Amino acid sequence: MDRDRIKGRVKIKLEEVSEAAGQIVENPMIDEILDETADELQLLVPRYLLASTITAYNPVDASHVVLADGSGYVVLPTTFLRLSYFKMAEWTNPVFEAISEEHPDYVKQHNPYTRGKLVKPVCVLRYDAVLSKMILEYFSVTAGSTHTVEAAAFITKKLAEELQEDLIDPLTWLVAAKILQIYSTDDPGEQKARARVADWIKLHTR
Numbered sequence: 659m660d661r662d663r664i665k666g667r668v669k670i671k672l673e674e675v676s677e678a679a680g681q682i683v684e685n686p687m688i689d690e691i692l693d694e695t696a697d698e699l700q701l702l703v704p705r706y707l708l709a710s711t712i713t714a715y716n717p718v719d720a721s722h723v724v725l726a727d728g729s730g731y732v733v734l735p736t737t738f739l740r741l742s743y744f745k746m747a748e749w750t751n752p753v754f755e756a757i758s759e760e761h762p763d764y765v766k767q768h769n770p771y772t773r774g775k776l777v778k779p780v781c782v783l784r785y786d787a788v789l790s791k792m793i794l795e796y797f798s799v800t801a802g803s804t805h806t807v808e809a810a811a812f813i814t815k816k817l818a819e820e821l822q823e824d825l826i827d828p829l830t831w832l833v834a835a836k837i838l839q840i841y842s843t844d845d846p847g848e849q850k851a852r853a854r855v856a857d858w859i860k861l862h863t864r
Contacts, residue, residue: 659826661819665689667826671834671854676847678838688837692818695833697739699825700813702832702855704863705754709822710742710811711735717805724805727770728798732807733791734783737814741781741794747806748799749779756783756794773797828858 668688676682700708713735715722721733745752757763759782766772767780774780774797782795799805821829835851842848 659819659821659823661689661692661817664692664818664826664830667830668833668837671830671851672837672847675834675850676838676845678842678845678847682837682841685837685841687840688833691836692829692833693816695836696818696821696825696829697815699821699829699832699855700739700816703825703828703859705740705742705813706864707824707862708740708742708813711737711814713810713812715807715810717807722805722807726801728801728803729767729773729796730799730805731786731793731795732810733789733793735812735814736791738792738812739815740813741783742811742813744781744794744796744810745808746779746796746799747808748776748803749808750777751779752809753779753781753796756781758782759784767795767797776800828855831855831858 665688672682715732717724722730724730741754741756743752743754757780761782763780764782767774767782776799780797782797784793784795785791786793818829831851831854835848835855838845838848838851
C-alpha cells in the first residue's frame with residue numbers, strides 16, 4: 659500500500675481512540691516510525707502469517723561455512739529479521755526457532771554428545787564480530803557429509819509500504835499506539851490501540 663495512504667490510516671486510528679488526535683495527526687514522527695514499527699509487527703505476529711524469502715546456500719560459497727565436526731553456519735542477508743524455516747538435507751526435522759548465544763543450550767552445542775543432531779537439530783542466531791554480520795549456526799550433520807541446505811527461508815525487514823496487505827491494519831494500530839505513547843504517557847488511547855493489535859493477532863492465530 660502507498661505510504662501516504664498508510665499514514666492517512668494511522669491518523670484515522672488516532673482520531674478514533676484519542677481526544678488529543680487533533681494535536682498530533684500531523685506529527686512527522688508518524689512517518690519516522692513507520693518502518694521500525696513494520697519490523698516490530700513482524701516480530702509480534704505468528705510466523706505462519708508472514709511471507710518468507712527463500713535463500714539458497716551452497717557449501718562451496720563463502721556464505722556457507724562447513725566445519726569438520728559436522729557443524730557449520732550460513733551468513734544471513736542484511737535484511738534478515740526472523741527465522742522462518744531452516745533444514746539441512748540430512749535432518750529428520752527442520753528448525754523454526756533459533757536460539758541466541760545467551761541461551762543456556764548454546765554451550766551444549768560445542769559438546770559432541772549434547773549438541774543438536776539429525777533428529778533434534780539446533781540453530782543459533784549470532785553476530786560474528788570478524789565478519790561483522792549475523793550468522794545462523796547449525797548443529798549438526800554427520801561429520802564428512804556434504805552439508806547440503808535443503809531449505810532456508812527468512813522473514814526480512816521491510817518498509818511499511820512493502821508489507822503484505824493484510825498486515826496494514828495492525829500496523830496502523832501499532833503506529834498509533836506508539837505515537838500516543840511518545841506524545842503522552844497517560845493517554846488511554848494507547849492501550850486501546852494496542853488492544854486492537856492484540857485482537858487482530860488473536861483473531862488470526864489458529
